[in-house]
Amino acid sequence: MxxxxxxxxxxxxLAVAAILPVAxxxxxxxxxxxxTWELQIERTAQDGGTxxxxxxxxxxxxxxxxxxxxxIGVMEGAEEYMLxxxxxxxxxxxxxxxxxxxxxxxxxxGFDGTHHRSFGQQGEGPGEMNNPFSLFITSDKRVLVSNGFxxxxxxxxxxxxxxxxxxxxxxxxxxxxxxxxAGLFAxxxxxxxxxxxxxxxxxxxxxxxxGPEGYEREPVMIPDTGAEIxxxxxxxxxxxxxxxxxxxPQPVTWTLAxxxxxxxxxxxxxxxxxxxxxGSTTAVERYWEPVALKAEEADYERRLMVSQLRRNLPxxxxxxxxxxxxxxxxxxxxxxxxxxxxVVRDGAGVRADECIDPDTWTPEDGVNPWQEPxxxxxxxxxxxxxxxxxxxxxxxxxxxxxxxxxxxxxxSIAEDDIGTxxxxxxxxxxxxxxx
Numbered sequence: 117m118x119x120x121x122x123x124x125x126x127x128x129x130l131a132v133a134a135i136l137p138v139a140x141x142x143x144x145x146x147x148x149x150x151x152t153w154e155l156q157i158e159r160t161a162q163d164g165g166t167x168x169x170x171x172x173x174x175x176x177x178x179x180x181x182x183x184x185x186x187x188i189g190v191m192e193g194a195e196e197y198m199l200x201x202x203x204x205x206x207x208x209x210x211x212x213x214x215x216x217x218x219x220x221x222x223x224x225x226g227f228d229g230t231h232h233r234s235f236g237q238q239g240e241g242p243g244e245m246n247n248p249f250s251l252f253i254t255s256d257k258r259v260l261v262s263n264g265f266x267x268x269x270x271x272x273x274x275x276x277x278x279x280x281x282x283x284x285x286x287x288x289x290x291x292x293x294x295x296x297x298a299g300l301f302a303x304x305x306x307x308x309x310x311x312x313x314x315x316x317x318x319x320x321x322x323x324x325x326x327g328p329e330g331y332e333r334e335p336v337m338i339p340d341t342g343a344e345i346x347x348x349x350x351x352x353x354x355x356x357x358x359x360x361x362x363x364x365p366q367p368v369t370w371t372l373a374x375x376x377x378x379x380x381x382x383x384x385x386x387x388x389x390x391x392x393x394x395g396s397t398t399a400v401e402r403y404w405e406p407v408a409l410k411a412e413e414a415d416y417e418r419r420l421m422v423s424q425l426r427r428n429l430p431x432x433x434x435x436x437x438x439x440x441x442x443x444x445x446x447x448x449x450x451x452x453x454x455x456x457x458x459v460v461r462d463g464a465g466v467r468a469d470e471c472i473d474p475d476t477w478t479p480e481d482g483v484n485p486w487q488e489p490x491x492x493x494x495x496x497x498x499x500x501x502x503x504x505x506x507x508x509x510x511x512x513x514x515x516x517x518x519x520x521x522x523x524x525x526x527x528s529i530a531e532d533d534i535g536t537x538x539x540x541x542x543x544x545x546x547x548x549x550x551x
Contacts, residue, residue, distance in 0.1 A: 155506060165397035168504030172403060176508030180499070182516065182526055182542035186229050188214070189538035196223060196231040199537040204251030204261070205519040205527045208275065212527065214539050215251040215261060220244075222251065222259065222277070227541070235277025236261070243279025245271050252293035254300060262290050262302075270326070285330050294323060294372035298393065301372060302326045304335050321368060338370050339389075341382035348437045350425065361437050362417040363409055365444040373451040377502055383444035388459075390502060400504040406442040413465040413491045414439040416474075420485055423474035443493070452521040456499050456507065460518070463494035508547075516542065 158169040189199045204215035211232060212225045220238035225231055240246050247264040248271070254260065258280070259273040270283040270290065290302030301323045322335035345367060347358035360366070369388075370380035381388030386404040391397045409417075418439055425432045443462045450458040471490035472483060497510040519539075520527040526542045 157505060162399070164395070165399065166504070167399045168401070170400070170402040170504075170506035174506055174508035176547050178547045179509040179511045180544060180546045182510060182512040182544055184513075184540055185525075185543045186227065186541035187538050188212070188225055188229050188540070189536055191534060191536040194231075196234060199223070199539065202529050202537055202539055203249055205529060205539055206251050206253045206259075207520060207522060207527060208253060208257075211275075212539065212541070213251060213253065213259060215248055217248055220246070220248060222261065222273070224277075233277060235273060236271070242282055243271060243273075249289070250291055250293070252295075254295055260293060262293070264289050264291075281328060283326060283328055283330055285326070288331070290326065294374075296372060296374060296376040298376060299325050300327065301336075302331075304331070321370065323372060338368055338378075338380055341368050341380070343367055343382040343384055346437055346440065348435050350429065350432065352429075361439060362421050363414070363440045363443065369446065369448055371449040371451060373455070373457070373502060374453065375455060375502065379449045379451070379457055381446075383446045386445040388446075388449070390457075390504060398504045400500065402498070402506055404445060406445070407461075407463055408442055409440055410465055412467075416490050420474045420489070423477065423485065446498075450518060450521055453523040455502050457502065458510070458518075458521065459498040459500065461496040461498065463496045465491040465493045467491060510544070512542065516540075 155173040155175050156171040158167075158171055160167040160169075188197065189202075190197045192198070199214065200216050201218035202214050203217040206213045210227060212227065214223045214225070215221075216223060221234050221236045223231065223234045236245050236248075238245060245261055245263055248261050249264045250262045252260045252262075253275075257275050259275060259277075261271045261273070263269050263271060268285045268287060268289045270285065272280045272283065274280060285302075288304055290304070292303040294301045294303075304322045304324045305320070321338045323338075324335040325332045343365065345364045346361040348361060350357045350359050365383035367382065368380055369383055370378065372378055376393045378391045379388060380391075385401075387399065387401045389397050389399050418434060422432065422434055446459045446461045448460045450460065452458065468488070468490050470488070472481065472485040472488045473490070474485045477485050492515065495512070495515040497512075499507045499510055501507060516526065516528045517530060518526055519529050524544045524546075526544065528540045528542065530538045530540055532538060
C-alpha cells in the first residue's frame with residue numbers, strides 16, 4: 117500500500133503563508149473557557165483556491181456537547197411507538213419523520229415525542245414501498261423514500277402522507293440524497309458491467325441529479341484521490357475479487373453541503389477538500405495524532421471478517437494481508453443547516469464486557485457478532501466551517517449513530533440495553549465566545 121502525498125504538496129504555493137491567531141468565537145449557549153483553545157491557523161493562496169492548515173487549538177473555547185432530550189420507541193405499548201427497524205430519519209421545523217424499514221411505514225412525531233400520524237404500506241404498486249432504506253425531506257416539503265434493490269424507485273409523499281408518485285431509477289437504487297441550489301441529487305456508484313473490471317482502489321463514485329423521470333443528466337464524478345488501499349483476494353467461482361481490509365481508509369470519503377460545496381478526501385491523512393460551485397477549491401489540513409489499532413482488536417476484526425465471508429464461502433482463508441496499524445483519520449463527513457462540516461472519527465477501541473465471538477458463533481445463537489461486537493471504538497466528532505476553519509470538538513456521553521443534523525440538534529438511531537429500537541434527539545450546546 118502506498119501513501120498519498122499531503123495536500124500541502126499537491127498544489128504549488130502562490131503566496132507566502134501567514135499564521136493567524138483566531139480568537140475564540142461563535143456559539144449559542146453554554147459556559148466559556150480560557151484562552152488555551154486559541155486557534156492557530158495558516159491560510160495560503162494556491163492556484164485555483166486556498167490551503168487552510170489548522171495547526172493548533174480551536175475556535176470554540178471548549179468542546180461543544182450533545183445532550184439527549186428525547187427518546188422515541190418502546191419495547192411494549194402502543195403500536196405507533198413500537199419501532200421495528202428504523203433506517204431513516206429526517207425533520208421539519210416541528211416534526212420528526214421516522215422510516216421503519218421492517219414495517220414499511222413512515223411514522224411522524226412532534227418534538228415532544230407525541231405521535232402525530234403514520235403513512236405508507238408494503239407493495240410494489242404506486243405509492244407503496246418495498247425494501248425501503250432511506251428518507252429525505254425536500255425544501256418544497258416532499259417526503260422521499262428510497263426503495264432498495266429489487267424496487268429501485270423513490271416513493272414520494274406529501275408531509276401529510278399522501279402519495280404523489282414514484283420516481284423509477286432503473287437498476288441503480290439511491291441511498292443518499294442531497295439538495296443544493298442546483299437541484300436534488302442522489303449518490304451513485306458507477307459499477308462496471310464486468311466484475312473483473314472492479315478496482316477497489318479507484319471505486320468510481322458520483323452524484324447525479326434526480327427527478328420524476330428518475331436519474332437526470334450525466335453523473336458528477338467524485339475526484340480520484342489517487343490512494344491505494346490494502347485488500348484481500350476473494351475467489352468467486354474462479355474469479356478473484358479484491359475486498360478492502362477491515363479498518364483501511366476508503367479510497368474516497370465525500371458528501372455534498374446544502375449550499376452546494378463538494379467535500380471529499382482520503383482518510384489516510386487528516387486532510388480534505390472543499391470545492392465550491394464556481395470550481396475553486398479549499399484544501400483543509402488539521403493537526404492530529406493517529407489512533408493506534410490494538411493488536412487484539414485488529415485480530416478480532418480480521419476474525420470477524422473471515423466469519424462473515426465463510427457464511428457464503430466455507431473454504432475462505434485469509435491471504436496474509438496485514439491489518440492497518442492505525443485507524444483512518446476519519447470515517448465520514450456530515451453537514452448541517454448552519455453551514456458546518458462534521459468530521460466523524462473513531463477513537464481508541466473499548467473491549468465489551470459481553471460479546472459474541474465470531475469463531476464460535478452459529479446462526480442458532482440468534483444474536484450475531486455484528487450486533488454485539490467485542491470491540492467498539494470511541495467516537496470523535498470535529499466540526500469545521502465551510503471555509504476550512506476548525507471550530508472544535510463535539511462530545512457526547514456515548515457513541516451516537518447520527519442520522520440527521522438540524523441547526524442545533526442531532527437525531528440518532530439507537531437501541532437500549534434490552535434491544536429496543538429508538539430514535540433519539542440530542543441538543544447541541546456550543547460554548548459562548550470569549551473575548
